[in-house]
Amino acid sequence: MITVTDLRKVYRQGDREVVALDGVSLQVPKGSIHGIVGHSGAGKSTLVRCLTLLDAPTSGSVSINGAELSSAHDADLRAARRRIGMIFQHANLMDSRTALANVAHPLEIVRSPKRQARAKAAELLKLVGLEGFENAYPAQLSGGQKQRVGIARALASDPDVLLCDEPTSALDPKTTDEILVLIKDLTRRLQLTVLVITHEMHVIKRICDSVSLLEGGKIVEHGPLRTVAADLGSKLSRTLLPLPAAEPLGSGVVLEVLFSGDTASAPVLSAAARKFDLDLNVLAGSVESLDNAQFGHLRIQLPEGADAGPVVGYLRDQGVSVSFAGSEAA
Numbered sequence: 271m272i273t274v275t276d277l278r279k280v281y282r283q284g285d286r287e288v289v290a291l292d293g294v295s296l297q298v299p300k301g302s303i304h305g306i307v308g309h310s311g312a313g314k315s316t317l318v319r320c321l322t323l324l325d326a327p328t329s330g331s332v333s334i335n336g337a338e339l340s341s342a343h344d345a346d347l348r349a350a351r352r353r354i355g356m357i358f359q360h361a362n363l364m365d366s367r368t369a370l371a372n373v374a375h376p377l378e379i380v381r382s383p384k385r386q387a388r389a390k391a392a393e394l395l396k397l398v399g400l401e402g403f404e405n406a407y408p409a410q411l412s413g414g415q416k417q418r419v420g421i422a423r424a425l426a427s428d429p430d431v432l433l434c435d436e437p438t439s440a441l442d443p444k445t446t447d448e449i450l451v452l453i454k455d456l457t458r459r460l461q462l463t464v465l466v467i468t469h470e471m472h473v474i475k476r477i478c479d480s481v482s483l484l485e486g487g488k489i490v491e492h493g494p495l496r497t498v499a500a501d502l503g504s505k506l507s508r509t510l511l512p513l514p515a516a517e518p519l520g521s522g523v524v525l526e527v528l529f530s531g532d533t534a535s536a537p538v539l540s541a542a543a544r545k546f547d548l549d550l551n552v553l554a555g556s557v558e559s560l561d562n563a564q565f566g567h568l569r570i571q572l573p574e575g576a577d578a579g580p581v582v583g584y585l586r587d588q589g590v591s592v593s594f595a596g597s598e599a600a
């Protein structure tokens with residue numbers, strides 16, 4: 271379990287203060303993956319540096335499985351850092367070392383016996399699907415394979431926590447999905463606690479159990495993936511289930527509707543159309559499976575002159591979230 275409590279980081283530039291983190295708190299349970307999304311400048315890199323204590327937080331605390339990191343010093347701090355495995359956008363492997371020697375490197379630093387370090391590195395390469403590549407040099411590996419070596423290296427110190435900073439931003443879509451499947455699989459098998467920092471919603475959709483939106487150094491929305499996706503109108507729901515812009519046709523009322531769980535598979539819209547004898551026009555739609563639950567986000571338009579009130583009431587009674595979008599009823 272990672273617990274971050276009221277983390278603040280203020281940089282001083284001359285007599286000016288830059289508040290990069292403004293009271294960030296979060297909890298990530300063991301065995302789960304939490305995503306942190308945010309635009310450039312939101313504070314993501316600062317958060318990574320403060321979590322690993324490469325940068326000292328101005329105030330607040332970070333603990334892993336109840337052990338306080340923020341007050342640790344010297345040997346304790348080094349030991350605490352080893353409990354955090356890091357994965358970066360680029361694996362930053364040592365070109366002159368084989369895949370095996372790269373993975374064994376963190377073990378050599380803590381003076382593990384050489385034979386033991388190599389045996390463990392071989393085991394980790396197998397775990398990340400690189401059996402047979404032990405003697406390959408980075409130049410002989412694809413981007414995805416290099417990232418796998420990076421992941422094996424991150425696991426060498428048997429960390430409790432995996433901190434992934436834009437782990438797939440440099441990879442093509444197919445390799446991205448393969449690496450995400452690997453991270454998810456390792457999380458479950460090794461009961462890791464994983465924090466993924468990313469600007470890609472795809473990463474959140476594919477592997478995260480919960481998500482936080484970081485803006486201006488603050489977490490402005492957070493929660494389990496299913497809960498935030500079902501919150502019609504929230505920023506995270508809009509980015510998880512985006513709708514393309516579509517001009518309304520005429521002056522009929524435009525509604526945004528969000529189906530989740532059971533309502534996503536029930537023919538609620540056609541039932542509403544029959545019940546009120548209306549033609550409903552779908553202007554835009556987005557359908558996704560998130561954390562094994564179905565979601566549908568639609569923009570629909572009622573015919574000109576139709577009374578939206580009873581339709582909205584009926585849809586809400588069926589468990590569908592509805593809001594007015596544009597038109598005279600907005």
Ligand SMILES: Nc1ncnc2c1ncn2[C@@H]1O[C@H](COP(=O)(O)OP(=O)(O)OP(=O)(O)O)[C@@H](O)[C@H]1O
Nearest residue numbers: 281283288290308309310311312313314315316317
């Ligand atoms: N060493 C520093 N000194 C002063 N200000 C800093 C420093 N590092 C970061 N900042 C400021 O803190 C804020 C957050 O920056 P940070 O790099 O954490 O954002 P980010 O979300 O990682 O952005 P990006 O996705 O572009 O890397 C920004 O306003 C930035 O200018």
